[in-house]
Amino acid sequence: MYNLITEPYFNFTSIQESMNEILFEEYQFQAALRINGGSLSAHRYFQENNSELCCIVVDSGFSFTHIVPYCRGRKMKDGICRINVGGKLLTNHLKEIISYRQLHVMDETYVINQVKEDVCYVSQDFYKDMGIAQLKGEENLVMRDYVLPDFSAIKKGFCKPREEMNFTGKYKTGEQILRLTNERFAVPEMLFHPADIGIQEMGLPEAIVNSINKMPEEMQPHFFKNIILTGGNTLFPGFRDRVYKDVRALAPTEFQVSVLQPQNPICYAWEGGKLLAENPDFEEMVVTREDYEENGHIICEEKFDV
Template identity: 80%
Template sequence: MKSRIPLDSSIFFPFRNLSLRCQGYLVNWDVQRKVWDHLFGKEMFKVDFADTSIIITEPYFNFTSIQESMNEILFEEYQFQSVLRTNAGSLSAHHYFHTNPKELCCLVVDTGFSFTHIVPYCRSRKMKEGIRRINVGGKLLTNHLKEIISYRQLHVMDETHVINQVKEDVCYVSQQFYKDMEIAQQKGEENTVMRDYVLPDFSSIKKGFCKPREEMVFSGKYKTGEQILRLVNERFAVPEMLFHPSDIGIQEMGIPEAIVHSIQAMPEEMQPHFYQNIVLTGGNTLFPGFRERLEAELRSLAPAHLPVSILMPENPITYPWEGGKLLAQNPDYEEMVVTRDDFEENGHCVCEEKFDV
């Protein structure tokens, strides 16, 4: 009996391994094979891949050479029975339309590790003329935070994992940037933005954490042997890059402007539907205040007579994965995939015809 990637036994692999990509595109196939060997190992999945279908995501406008290499590895090396290559945003859109069957349009804002994409969908079909990409993602934010801390306090350029955790634990999106900047310049307890972060020593402290404000020492030094990072305006200045990339010299639009630019590329009669159905996905949306700030800025940029509505899923990171589960149960799923027999007979051209990526 062929496995169709059902429910929790599904094999859905987001095409986002951190160490294998350059600007979001896979560049190291040798290391990628090792990752897949581990992931697809018999110890993890008790299935026969010759009778299994796989859904795998890739970036928008992926290079043909990467797509062809992926086809060959999945079909010829791992011998999957069938493959569906798609974008994470398409799975998010499928999830949204499945949950909201009366809606015809949605705009997926996917801000993840390497970059941010804004993609309009109509009846689960992406509107390519409206796709916008911003070259700002979680990796850039972490690297910028490393540079700031290394310049001001402690050399941490080699501590990507630790500083990424600092970013996730301490940073937030400011609702009033200049007001927060004024607060960050205050001294002592009047500086309500200031936080002290205890770095891990991987011995007694396995994971870093933010000190409770009532335990912070505002003058002098801590008597414990803990290594402390004092974070002030970095907390909100780093996520601000999602809204104003020009702050660090990246001459691109921020997310609110890119959303408006994307929607304006759509037919006028469809634009109200996109403003009312904006879906947030990706890890950067988890910054406290992200949704509120985006909604406020969109409200100021959008036409006054059009309502703006933004959906923040319960888990914006796994939202596409959940869409993949739903897609695998779709009665039309067999029509979307390319089988190994089709690939062996027709080669890469059949994938180009089937996969709209």
């Protein structure tokens, strides 16, 4: 039985060696392959698009966001870029905003993560939406009321339909309501402008363009037209359109820009892993327990391109 395990880019050698020991010595795996999640996404993309030689995978997940260029199935290490903004940071920031403005929710990570997924979106015009969010009453099209769960009558929080909203803010029911306005789009905006909260790093569009600019000049047009979005943060409404709009503004005018969002960006890497495991060459990629017992960690370093 073969096992496929994903790990972050540029993982520490000490962690990799510990993982090898756990897999082969403690759990007695017969064979294993350690690989990056982005490599599996790229494999899936290249299998679907045989004519394409290059792609750039944007993987925006729980802890951070990676931008990784691939050519002929291999990652181009010089172009890998990491932004230290992920879903965890967005949820924590939303907790802080709500706790400061309305209700102490610092201990309610699970609930506020659900709030984030249900009501947040990526703005196409930040300053315009900020202006709308400052309007009063029904003119404020950004405002939403979110009903928090009480885990007895209301098992899961939900967003009140706009026609049921009471713009005076007073409800007769016993429901506990969060009123959300500019935080709906200001929280996901951190992916595009981390400097807004003091993280001195490039935003996502600049990082994509910076990564492509590190590639050989003749390959750059191919990367711009094969940008793939994966990871949970890409599910924010408006995410793909904003990435396209901002990258298009930064890219040379003669280059075509195309941004693909898979149907299920969370499982895209898993689907790539499934395809890879069905590949006839898969047996040559793995390290068997016999290989490991004979050669130690060095065989893993040689075989695993991580």
